[in-house]
Amino acid sequence: MSSASKSELEAGGGGAGPAAAASSLAGRFFNSENSLKIGSLGLLTILAILPVSVFIYSAFVTHPEAGKSIFTFTNFTKTFSTSEVLDASLNTLIIALGTSVFSCLVGVSLAWFHARTDMPFRRTLEALTLIPFFLSSFLGAVAWWALAAPRTGILNRWMIDLFGLSAPPFNIYSMTGIVMVMALFYTPYMYLFTIGSLNRMDPALEESARVCGTGVLRTALRVTIPLSTPAMLSGAVIIFVVSMGVFGVPSLLGPIARISTLSTIIYTKMEEYPLDIGGAAALGSVLMVFTALGLFIQRKIIAPRSYVTVTGKGYRPSRVSLGPWKYVALAINCFYVLLAVILPLGALLLASFNRAWLGGFRWSQLSIYNWAYVLFEYEYAVRATKNSLILGLVGGLITVVLCTFLSMVILRGRNKKLSGAVDYLSTLPIGVPGLIMGMAFLITWIKTPLYALPMLLLMMAYMTRYLPYGLRTISSVLQSLSSELEESARICGSSFVSTIRKITVPLLRPGIFAAYLMLFIMFIRELPVSVLLATEDSAPMAVALYILQENEALGVVAAFALVQTALLLLGTIVFRKLGSLEELSV
Amino acid sequence: MAEVVVKDLVKRFGSETLAVDNVSFTVGEGEFVTLLGPSGCGKTTTLRCIAGLETPDEGDILIADEVFTSSRNGVCLPPEKRRLGMVFQSYAIWPHMSVSENVAYGIQAQGASRAEVSEKVVKALELVGLSGLGERNATKLSGGQQQRVSLARALAYNPRVLLFDEPLSNLDAKLRERMRVELANLIKELKLTAIYVTHDQAEAMVMSDRIIVMKDGRIQQEGDPHATYNEPVNSFVADFIGVTNILEGKAGERENGKGLWVDVPSLQSKILCAKGIDRDIAAGSDLLVTVRPEYIELGESGSNVHNVLEGQVSDAVYLGQSWDCLIQSGSFELRVQVRGDADIRAGQSVTMSISPSRCVVLSD
Known part of the structure; x- marks a missing residue:
């Protein structure tokens, strides 16, 4: 922006005519477009920058006496000198590493089977393989707790009865258990990360390797997989940082085996006496730095190196014929579906239809009591369902409106500097783990009138945390629309x-619907942001499930978990229906 | 009266790239001016600055004496306040609207009454030859028809100036040639002022009253198609518009009223040049001369006592209406166009002559 001085402005204004006088420099800067951009910057500052700043500030402050604050590093030194935190840091790294390695191995193999081979039943299996993507790892943990808790787990009981074992073979209360549940639920993320690049790869690249005399597997290992390495590394890095911040799985499966992670310790410091906000904030800051670093590496270093270029031509790559090995691929995929979908949902289903659970399903105990109870009678659960629906439907709607607005502010209009600033601010929340976002909102707003409106606060926190995801969905559609349409x-x-109202929004409609459904799904399953922020009255479903799991019978937990699952699957089905519609319309 | 005035326009992208470098020109009322140049020459950026889609870093843009952009005063009217019409390369037809709705959009934005809107839509569609297609889904039309919708939309609300950003480049060759003539005729008929951007020199020649050739953000030459073709100022313009021979030489003496002698070592000959010599050229200085292939005549015609060259045909490609020949003369291979009915074969020895008025000394 050139800065004409006032005298120049007046001197030049004389000969320039009425139009020039009407739009002075100030008028030029504060046009509707720039006002919108400055408005969005302000909004993002309140939503994202303020809480995160308060959070970071509180990591560097102690309160030796009431009303006094000292700037210090004590929170860090004190917190990280305890063996508990050191153990937790190590556990966090092991879980994150294990999760990303295993989900990478499984996810990439499955993606290759689906995109490049002649494995049978691909369509059906793809739908099943992606189900965990729409559920949550916490639901998976609840289900696997029902399956493989040492004494009460359904699988353990079956194995003992079937083979006459003396001790239960599975123990979900273990590092292995935690990593397994996490890996099962992050595998579809890896699958989705890789399948795009595999689908778009020019088949001639593989075919020339085959012509040069390499076999199917060698070609896959030497050509196909290396070509999708950037996509895979991106996926692995993202899964690594996301699972570092995961709260639900370790908090459910960890305590009995005394396994804690950074996120469970943060939770403990915030929920149990004596409160240690400074310590929690110090831990959270470190977690945030690692998350941001990982995402930075992914976005700036790995993603730009992708070899795969999207070609305009919609050719169908020819598939690799696996021969009899295709049944091995089929078996691997089925085994995954068994562990990630059928066993967990089956166990919950069985348990939910028995009033009293005695380790196995009994026809004599068949009852819909649990369902009736969580759907109609149990006030806390009913309220949680309502809360989640409000958050999902209303919060999702508000968020999608904000995302649409922001994506236009970022991608359209002429002031590129302001656009860049808005883009930067609205992507920041991706580097803040959910638990930390929740804590930041809590300590920022707890002493304000806003805290009296916990649902609103939750909605704001959700909006902030999941903004980048909705934004990405809408932006990708907006990017594909030629800006000449608006110009x-x-x-x-x-x-x-x-122009936004009459041209852009109508053209963006498919993207907006897709983003809305995606946000609905994310809000219905949301645990980490809510777990610190929700009050008893405003608890959403995942928090209620967390509380129920500690206090209620398995049947009730299972029925409630399935209500949540049903909502998520309903959202998913609509999402996929619309998804195919979207493909048709482009 | 100058309808459009562009003065000292500068546009940078980032800190390094200078997309438009001090461009000034005017367009008279009812004039058809083409900005011609290779991709990246700044022609589209210039057009977008006029449209108000880009904010220039420096310079003024006035239309009908109204200041649209003036960096000095910090004025930059948003595009919607400029009342211009623009046809884009991608046509930019709104897929969620019918043909009529597309065309009506700009008229409605001017706040016209319903009856006025539908009357103007019908008129605009009639002008572009799409009467009766108003209710169609615009994206279901063929490329040529979409192009017409886009034109109708730009015409419909009587814009002060029509801007065209390579509007024909997405059409196939046959259709493109037809549309050139049709579009140029329509604009003349409606007495509209038009600024047209293209990289296709044939398009520029056919359609324009005046051509502005650009390269690297600067104007290279400005003139009517005839002058631009026959008297290019530098080797870029000579080469970009049409096919040409460019000869390296040294300035010799001036021959009064006839031209400048240029010593061309590669032809082992001296050439008398009558064009491009209205400036001081020191004797002995290096310079370039351009000669179009079609102005090199075969045989010893009586009128050309100067510039007679001997050569041997090294290659001749038959194109139907003409022969495209390469003729070795000295160490230079001249490109020569010969009428199709001539009898010519590779290896043949020929005598060529060039009229001094066809030999243009370039400024670079």
Whole structure:
């Protein structure tokens, strides 16, 4: 922006005519477009920058006496000198590493089977393989707790009865258990990360390797997989940082085996006496730095190196014929579906239909009591369901409106510097783990009137935390729309705002619907942001499930978990229906 | 009266790239001016600055004496306030609207009454030859028809100036040639002022009253198609517009009223040049001369006592209406176009002559 001094402005204004006088420099800067951009910057500052700053600030402050604050590093030195935290840090790293390695191995193999081979039943299996993506790892933990808790687990009981074992063979209360549940539920993420690049790869690259005399497996290992390495590394890094911050799985499966992670310790410091906000914030800051670092590496170093270029031509790559090995691939995929979908959901289903659970399903105990109880009678559960629906439907709607608005502010209009700033601010929350976002909102707003409106606060926190995801969905559609469509409307005489209303939004509709459903799904399953922020009255479903799991019979927990699952699957089905619609319309 | 005035326009992208470097020109009322140049020459950026889609870093843009952009005063009218019409390369037809709705959009934005809107839509569609297609889904039309919708939309609300950003480059060759003539005729008929951007020199020649050739953000030459073709100022313009021979030489003496002698070592000959010599050229200085292939005549025609060259045909490609020949003369291979009915074969020895008025000394 050139800065004409006032005298220049007046001197030049004389000969320039009435139009020039009407739009002075100030007028030029504060046009509708720039006001919108500055408004969004302000909003993002309140939503994201303020809480995260308060959070970081509190990591560097102690309160030796009431009303006094000292700037210090004590929170860090004190917290990280305890063996508990050192153990937890190590556990966090092991869990994150294990999760990303295993989900990478399984996810990449499955993606290769689906994208490049002639494995049978691909369509059906793809739908099943992706189910965990739409559920949550916490639901998986609840289900696997029902399956493989040492004494009460259904699988353990079956194995003991079937083979006459003296001790239960599985123990989900273990590092292995935690990593397994996490890996099962993050495998679809890896699958989705890789399958795009495998689908788009020019088949000639593989075919030339085959012509050069390498076999199927060698070609896959030497050509196909290396070509998708950037996509895979991206996926692995993202899964690594996300699982570092995961709260639900370790908090459910860890305590009995005395396994704690950074996130469970943060929770403990915030929920149990004596409160240690400074310590929790110090831990959280470290976690946040690692998350941000990982994402930075992914976005700036790995992702730009992708070899795969999207070609405009929609060719179908030819598939590799696996011969009899295709049944091995089929078996691997089925085994995954068994562990990640059928066993967990089956166990919950069985348990939910027995009033009293005695380690196994009994027809004599068949009852819909649990379902009736969690759906209609149990006030806490009913309220949680309502809360989640409100958050999902209303919160999702508000978020998607904000995302649409922001994506236009970022991608369209002429002031690229302001756009860049808005883009930067709205991507920041991706580096803040959910638990930390929740804590940041809590300590920022606890002493304000806003805290009296816990649902609103939750909604704001959700909006902030999941903004980047909705934004990405809408932005990708907006990017595919030629900006000439909007420019021609501007030239025809319609303003920035009315162009958005009449041209951009109608054209973006499929993307907006997809983002809304995705946000609905994310909000319905949300645990980490809510777990510190929700009050008893405002607890959403995942928090209620967390509480129920500690206090209620398995049947009740299972029925409630399935209500949540049903909502998520319903959202998913609509999402996939619309997803195919979207493909048709482009 | 100058309808469009562009003065000292500068546009940078980032800190390094200078997309438009001090460009000034005017377009008279009812004039058809083409900005011509290779991709990245700044022609589209210039057009977008006029449209108000880009904010220039420096310079003024006035249309009908109204200041649209003036960096000095910090004025930059948003595009919707400029009342211009623009046709884009991608046509930018809104897929969620019918043909009529597309065309009506700009008229509605001017706040016209319903009756006025539908009357103007019908008129605009009639002008571009799409009467009766108003209710169609615009994206279901063929490329040529979409192009017409886009034109109708730009015409419909009587814009002050029509801007075209390579509007024909997405059409196939046959259709493109037809549309050139049709579009140029329509604009003349409606007496519209038009600024047209293209990289296709044939398009520029056919359609324009005046061509502005650009390269690297700067204007290279400005003139009517005839002058631009026959008297290019530098080797870029000579080479970009049409096919040409560019000869390296040294300035010799001036021959009064006839031209400048240029010593061309590669042809082992001296050439008398009558064009491009209205400036001081020191004797002995290095310079370039351009000669178009079609101006090199075969045989010893009586009128050309100067510039007679001997050569041997090294290659001749028959194109139907003409022969495209390469003729070795000295150490230089001249490109020569010969009428199709001539009898010519590779290896043949020929005598060539060039009229001094066809030999243009370039400024670089």
